[in-house]
Amino acid sequence: MENLTSLFPTIEIKANDRLDQYTYTKTGGPADWVAFPQTVEEVQVLVRYANKQHLPLTVLGNASNLIVKEGGIAGLVLILTKMNQIQVSGEQVIDQAGASYIETTKVARDHALTGLEFAAGIPGSIGGAVFMNAGAYGGETKDVIQSATVISPVGEVTTLTHEELDFGYRHSSVQDTDSIVLSATFSLKTGDQEVISAMMDDLNQRRADKQPLDLPSCGSVFKRPEGYYAGKLIHDAGLQGYTVGGAQVSKKHAGFIVNIGQATATDYLEVIHHVQATVQAKFGVSLETEVRIIGRD
Ligand SMILES: Cc1cc2nc3c(=O)[nH]c(=O)nc-3n(C[C@H](O)[C@H](O)[C@H](O)COP(=O)(O)OP(=O)(O)OC[C@H]3O[C@@H](n4cnc5c(N)ncnc54)[C@H](O)[C@@H]3O)c2cc1C
Structure with a gap:
């Protein structure tokens, strides 16, 4: 793979950059490249390059609705927070x-x-x-x-x-x-x-x-199922406090999963799957994630 930092010297680009420093959950492995464009023109140059080179391209904003897996993200990640006028x-x-x-x-x-x-x-x-x-x-x-x-x-x-x-x-x-x-x-x-x-x-x-605003999270993890509230179902299923590693169903708001220590994305995913399976088994309701789960295993 070409070295993007030397190819685009005027754009801020980092190689092999860990994403847990940007995500609200504080989880996520490294991206091959992370760019912080400051103008539309810079975005356009990078998008066109990625398209031409068949380089996978992912865009992030504040990373407040994301779980990035431990394997990180292949290709180029654009973080747009420096385009903030x-x-x-x-x-x-x-x-x-x-x-x-x-x-x-x-x-x-x-x-x-x-x-x-x-x-x-x-x-x-x-x-x-x-x-x-x-x-x-x-x-x-x-x-x-x-x-x-x-x-x-x-x-x-x-x-x-x-x-x-x-x-x-x-x-x-x-x-x-x-x-x-x-x-x-x-x-x-x-x-x-x-x-x-x-x-x-x-x-x-x-x-x-x-809401547990004092701890890292990604907000409401699940979409509101038709006719129900995800948080109430999770509460009624007795899942508040359920923990895998450092990821825990919040004791304050059942719809949130908080990082109480060194949670990994894998911890988060295990909690999510357990909550989905339990709510399905107890109430016959399928919980779909609102949070976007991206990246390599
Ligand atoms: C404590 C807390 C409270 C929250 N409360 C709410 C709430 O009340 N209501 C609510 O709706 N959400 C809530 N959220 C979730 C989140 O803040 C929203 O979904 C928000 O809109 C996500 O924006 P972001 O920039 O962080 O997106 P990211 O998490 O960076 O990305 C989310 C998705 O959007 C895509 N994306 C990001 N930027 C762009 C772009 N420029 N172009 C195309 N795609 C893009 C990404 O690829 C990804 O798929 C909460 C989150 C937290 C942590």
């Missing part, structure tokens, strides 16, 4: 993909723009939020997004409308096309800054009361 134009907020969702909600609040309060505590990037249609407390990314600019696996940049993004529960069309989100435009409304601020504080307090 947030611009306000009237009632629109235009974000680069690596911008923080939490930071974006604060910028909207500071401009007295309402609509993003629900996302005040979602620790992802904007690219990850569009990809996942992240949501909380009755709001979803799809409610406020107007469009997103993406780059295709062959390096073509296009802007997708709300309709083309085809949002669903924790789903957007970006998941089906292997595209990379480069930026997104939110359409908000002018509101009362004090009301916006109070709502954000309230939602953050509710999170802090219910």
Whole structure:
């Protein structure tokens, strides 16, 4: 394999870089290459190179919804957190993909723009939020997004409308096309800054009361099964506190699996499989993971 650091000397690229330093769960083996592009042009150069060389390409945002396996990731990983500009134009907020969702909600609040309060505590990037249609407390990314600019696996940049993004529960069309989100435009409304601020504080307090925010995790591990709550099923199955190695079903919020020590991705996966099998056996409900599990065994 060619040496990407000498091939692209102006782009920050690291060889054989461990991913556990970036993931919220603090797990994950090394990637062959990790690049931190700072501009759309840098992303485009890397995407085109990977496509031409048949080099596997993976994109990460804040790595807050990921379990990366112990074998790490083959090929090139793009981490977009250095593309993090947030611009306000009237009632629109235009974000680069690596911008923080939490930071974006604060910028909207500071401009007295309402609509993003629900996302005040979602620790992802904007690219990850569009990809996942992240949501909380009755709001979803799809409610406020107007469009997103993406780059295709062959390096073509296009802007997708709300309709083309085809949002669903924790789903957007970006998941089906292997595209990379480069930026997104939110359409908000002018509101009362004090009301916006109070709502954000309230939602953050509710999170802090219910979620184990003091320990590494990847948020809710499972999607909400139709007609049920994953956390309640896991609680009712008596699984809170179930531990493999350093991975534990949170005692504070049954939907979370926390890293209480030196958890590995394998520990996480064993806990996930045990929870799925137990809930299936006790209640006949199949739990599908919301967290994305990627990488080599
Ligand atoms: C404590 C905690 C609380 C959480 N609370 C919530 C919550 O309330 N609601 C909620 O929905 N989620 C929640 N999450 C999960 C997570 O924050 C969201 O899913 C978030 O949108 C993921 O964004 P990210 O940048 O971290 O994505 P990553 O974890 O980096 O990636 C997730 C997926 O998105 C893809 N992706 C990332 N960036 C891009 C891009 N630019 N283009 C294309 N694909 C991309 C990745 O390839 C991967 O498949 C929580 C997580 C934690 C740790």
